[in-house]
Amino acid sequence: MTAATSKRISYIDIAKFIGIFLIVLGHMLRRGQVLSVLITAGVPLFFFLSGVTYHYTDQKLNFWKKKFMTLVIPYLFAGLVSIIIFTLLGSFAGSRLNVSIRSTDLLPNLGGLLYANSKTQYMKWNNSLWFIPCLFCVLILTDLLETVLKHSAPGHPLPIRILSIIICTALGKYLVLSGIHLPWQMETALNVFLFTECGVIFQQHFLPYMQENSLPRRKASLLMAVPFLLAGIVCCMINGKVSIRTDEYAFYPLFLLSAFTCIPGILLLSIAIRNCRALEFAGQRTLPILMWNKFPILLFQTIVPFTSTVLARVDTPEAFLCAVLPSVLSLLLCLLCGIIQEKLLPLTVGKGRM
Secondary structure, eight states, rough: OGGGGGEEEEHHHHHHHHHHHHHHHHEEEEEHHHHHHHHHHHHHHHHHHHHHTTOSSSSSHHHHHHHHIIIHHHHHHHHHHHHHHHHHHHHHHHHHHHHOSOOOOHHHHHHHHHHHGGSSSSSSSOGGGHHHHHHHHHHHHHHHHHHHHHHHHHHHHHHHHHHHHHHHHHHHHHHHHTOOOOOHHHHHHHHHHHHOOOHHHHHHGGGGGGOOOOHHHHHHHHHHHHHHHHHHHHHHHHOOOOBBBTTTTTHHHHHHHHHHHHHHHHHHHHHHHOHHHHHHHHHHHHHHHHHHHHHHHHHHHHHSSSHHHTTTSSSSSSHHHEEEEHHHHHHHHHHHHHHHHHHHOOGTOOOOOO
């Protein structure tokens, strides 16, 4: 994204909100086929949007300092708070949810925080945080590729992008099949790198033509969104269980088809909604939602009598309907926490300066 296009775009923020809501809703449901649909729709969208909002610069030191501040510092802060809570209450939550916990001891989980790979079972204190260091790794790969393209192959970017995507995906698949769990979930970063690069391609070739905000354009976008979303849901249902965090994609080509039909569907839906201040506000603050959604969700899953009972009925209409309101409340609580952090501890949500 160039300096001229680096200002916030309404429908991109709304798409971020839709993505984070789908993820929170999936976390509330915990397991089942509906969870796979929500994760397939939400997580690749976020990596795609990270490419759409990527901003190339030759000032590498400032770029990586900013990424460290906006991603790594919040991750470490949320991880430390989560570990303290997990040390005190982890065994209780695990027993209520029938989840095996390797250890609630402080030192192993601090090691898990630094290694930052949720597959080691030492991120049970907040598995949702896997996304943040993984995104940092994806942005490293993206910036390295964009730097090479900028200085070594400015005239032939698309073939090199495609080749890079193929190499990264093949390497990621090899690491997963070999059972190798790299620091900061780098094997997952290799597998989702293609979504971020597709986002960069979208930014460069399509974003400039999607700024029109007329009512006919919004109506047309809504009509086009429906078949994309329906196709994505059908593909997800056929594909089976998916967990991007653990690199489980079922039939990988069908997973890609599912993701790449859901992404344009959500973008088109976001264009149709456009200029909704409340959704834009939430979409601009997805980081604190990622950081803290685990805790209100656990409250609804383990303590609140009605929701904890109904949510246990996997893949039923009542469980899905029951999950919607608690997901909204969880999202609002995380937003409130994020606003408080911005006021009192801005560094912990990637604001301010060290």
